[in-house]
Amino acid sequence: MIDLRSDTVTQPDEAMREAARDAEVGDDVYGEDPTVNELERRAADLVGMEAALYVPTGTMGNQIAVRTHTNRGAELLCERESHVYKWELGGIAQHSGVQARTIDGGERGVVEPEAVHEGYVEHSDHRPGTELLCLENTHNSKGGTAIAADHIDDAAAAAHEHDVAVHLDGARLFNAAVALDVPAERLTREVDSVMFCLSKGLGAPVGSMLAGSEAFVERAHRNRKLFGGGMRQAGIIAAPGLLALENRERLHEDHENAARLAAGLDGIDSLTAHDPETNIVLVDLDEPAASFLERCEDEGVLGVPFDDRQVRFCTHWDVSEEDVEAAVEAVERAV
Numbered sequence: 593m594i595d596l597r598s599d600t601v602t603q604p605d606e607a608m609r610e611a612a613r614d615a616e617v618g619d620d621v622y623g624e625d626p627t628v629n630e631l632e633r634r635a636a637d638l639v640g641m642e643a644a645l646y647v648p649t650g651t652m653g654n655q656i657a658v659r660t661h662t663n664r665g666a667e668l669l670c671e672r673e674s675h676v677y678k679w680e681l682g683g684i685a686q687h688s689g690v691q692a693r694t695i696d697g698g699e700r701g702v703v704e705p706e707a708v709h710e711g712y713v714e715h716s717d718h719r720p721g722t723e724l725l726c727l728e729n730t731h732n733s734k735g736g737t738a739i740a741a742d743h744i745d746d747a748a749a750a751a752h753e754h755d756v757a758v759h760l761d762g763a764r765l766f767n768a769a770v771a772l773d774v775p776a777e778r779l780t781r782e783v784d785s786v787m788f789c790l791s792k793g794l795g796a797p798v799g800s801m802l803a804g805s806e807a808f809v810e811r812a813h814r815n816r817k818l819f820g821g822g823m824r825q826a827g828i829i830a831a832p833g834l835l836a837l838e839n840r841e842r843l844h845e846d847h848e849n850a851a852r853l854a855a856g857l858d859g860i861d862s863l864t865a866h867d868p869e870t871n872i873v874l875v876d877l878d879e880p881a882a883s884f885l886e887r888c889e890d891e892g893v894l895g896v897p898f899d900d901r902q903v904r905f906c907t908h909w910d911v912s913e914e915d916v917e918a919a920v921e922a923v924e925r926a927v
């Protein structure tokens with residue numbers, strides 16, 4: 593089976609399994625796990641932030657960020673297809689008592705500064721008041737679009753003009769950095785916090801990082817406990833995470849495979865593949881996604897439904913160039 597559902601399906605390699613076995617550990621709730629502490633230091637450096645916090649999932653990282661940046665009853669601004677709004681079970685309302693005002697980021701999910709000014713709501717006796725802008729890079733629902741640093745800077749500057757904090761959902765931040773050929777820290781320069789996943793293209797079995805100022809991470813640490821994310825000898829899972837950080841440069845292979853996959857699929861009648869910018873390929877269908885995916889599975893390829901007539905295929909560490917060719921042939925048979 594060629595599993596193109598997500599870049600989260602990768603198997604940890606031998607080195608990661610050995611690192612887990614050999615990790616030096618302590619109780620991370622007391623801040624005493626040396627492996628977690630090292631991972632947090634390295635992660636903070638990579639994104640140019642003062643500090644970072646190891647969290648079990650990207651979702652928890654985003655939710656902790658929202659909770660840490662906002663007060664109950666506030667409003668946050670986000671792109672209308674953004675993960676924090678669309679794919680996290682309404683968590684911002686459930687966990688933080690915050691409501692969303694959404695911005696249409698167009699085909700690529702770019703939040704324009706004008707839209708931030710327009711969406712901003714001043715706190716008053718009648719209005720909740722905007723306290724946070726959430727950006728996303730790469731933008732998952734828009735097909736893994738890599739948003740240029742200037743766009744992130746401009747949206748953040750617009751938010752800051754209103755004293756609104758900015759959180760970047762960078763689940764696939766390093767995919768964006770590789771695609772744009774800039775250091776990740778260039779993409780986070782103007783934001784106040786950033787979350788990125790170790791468990792996606794970087795290949796770790798589990799874990800995400802939430803980074804920001806020392807003061808932010810101190811408060812986030814408290815909220816991680818509140819959200820049930822305080823872990824004990826977490827060095828066991830943080831050790832593969834440290835190795836995952838070294839997998840940043842190989843992400844270009846996933847991007848090249850995604851381009852090959854899109855080209856192959858686009859050559860099939862009745863399918864229209866979007867041009868991928870990173871490792872995500874969106875495909876428009878002329879039939880319902882469910883029946884299409886069922887037949888793909890029969891032929892040995894897995895994807896996920898993204899819309900009634902759209903599916904997502906994702907390339908990753910465990911997908912080779914040969915797998916991509918085989919996947920195209922399998923989909924052709926399915927069609």
Ligand SMILES: *Cc1c(COP(=O)(O)O)cnc(C)c1O
Pocket residue numbers: 648649650651652654675676728730731732761763764789791800
């Ligand atoms: C996957 C993803 C997340 C959540 O990460 P999990 O570890 O699956 O909870 C958040 N934001 C974006 C854009 C994602 O693609």
